[in-house]
Amino acid sequence: MKLGVFLVLFGDRSFEEALDFAASQGVKAVEIGTGGNPGNKHCNPDELLENKTAREQFKKALDSRGITISALSCHGNPLHPQKALAKADHEDFLKTVQLAELLEVPVVNTFSGCPGDHEDAKYPNWPVAPWPNDYQEILKWQWENKVIPYWSEMGKYAADHKVKVGLELHGGFSVHTPATLLRLREAAGEAIGANLDPSHMWWQGIDPVQAIHILGREGAIHHFHAKDTVIDPINVNKYGITDMQSYSNMLDRAWQFRTVGYGHDIKTWADIISALRLVGYDYVVSIEHEDGLMSIEEGFTKAVRNLQSIIIEDSSADMWWV
Template sequence: MRLGLLTACLPWLSLDEAAAWASGAGYEALEVAAWPSGRGHHTAHLDVTHFSEADAERVRELMDRHGLTIPAVTYCDNNLHHDDEERHRIHRHLRACVDAASTLGVPHVSTFVGRDFTRSVAENLQRAEHLLLPLLEYAAERGVRLLAENCPMEGWSPDGYPGNLAYSPELWDWMFDLGGPGSGFLLTYDPSHLPWLGIDPVAALRHALRRGMVAHVQAKDIEIDEQARTRYGVFGKTVGRTGPTDVGWWGYRVPGRGSLDWNHLVDVLHRAYYDGTVAVEHEDPVWGGTLDRTTVGLRIAADHLRPFVRPEGRRSGS
């Protein structure tokens, strides 16, 4: 098991700079962000639309120099978008991510399932077979597996309802078996999205591990104010809401600053012989906003996770 980070939180740095910093901070892997734009949490650390074998060789040399691996190229967008032109653009870029991953020898591309808000959930599930199976086949032909993260993407809805149909174990089973048993999306498991939905993150993880669908793990924490939940309800505040994510009773934190039991979660991974990456996804507003504060947050996360992900006394390569 390796301790990594998702580079999306470091838009101020180039991939070269991010790799040097991460290695110096004790990280062992980079989940590389590859959005089309390069701002905020839509960061482009790989230009996948113009990615050549020479680019791949340079990236491989960079990773080797800093003792890092790349478990996944990540581009999370709405693959069931209601607008045909926008959906085609998203799919083109996702295919470019697959091409770049294949050229690099990276086994996974992490994305979202998404949702068409103009249709019911049942209609979305039916349309997914037509719209998503070609993407899964495209990736498989190039030796890459597509992963779907379990983020609800409530921010895509004006009222905070799930915008990514991959947020629950029921949906994990559906997307995993899309196109045939075990042939669909593998899972990027992020436990921070589960507690506010009323889902036990440990029980859900055990289920996913039993089915063999966990290919990648993201480490993000959650802080919950139960008194505020009593006031607003599970869907969040209504009066004075500034945006879809302004729920008033929960928020994301770096590991070690929230309520998740990382000792227990990582132990479940060890028991299942998970040998992939646990990559910090930094979306903590307390330790964000600037490069200096963000890197402090990443160090807090690494210090908290390292005793579990890399047991004391173990060194890289041992």
């Protein structure tokens, strides 16, 4: 495995400065934003798609520092019921896939998106309860008319460009659990897989190790984020896991994101790394910082140190004792 970082953390630095800092901390791979919520500060597809020289310079900046690209990321909502918003995120995805092929990047990360509850809706509707029965009807309509048709087409598009799609399992979107990912993968093809982030498993009550086993046995983990979550044992009893308070209201929230090792101990993270190796994932562990108690630089460097102590870098050896 390789230790990586989601380079959008350093959006206040130039591309070269961000790479230098990542390399100085021992990072071997970067995940780069190309649009959508991550933005495209370090990688503008419109510029790189049109200019071969610019692409060569872009790759040289990485190669000269011994860094590879683990994924291009354009997290958005291509299923948004407002057509203009959906179109912008859809076009970001298409361009990102095209650029990934040219740069020989194997994975494009994004969200599945979430539709509205009918054709003329204005806002996404995320059903999370089976009753009243209206919610089941909404969910059925969304998957049959929006989610499966769109990703069946986009899965084929990605495969045609020799790219895999890593959907981040994230609350608020149609694909947010191992089961919903596998449901879509069965319908849309094996180009569709997970960008698995344990932090989003924990707050949904899902054990990340078990999620790794469930998805890994199907070869459905395309990329992996390293981010932690802590659940407040008192506040969760008041607000529940679907706490709608702002992330900035950290003292009262039921749960909050933390840097690696500050929500769960290193043994838990070692179990996660071992589970990834057990199911055959031998790719990048990409650090994402969303810890409101630490600066980006401190949260990132602490995550690096914690992960360096447990990440399995070498290929497994023959079992000489068998």
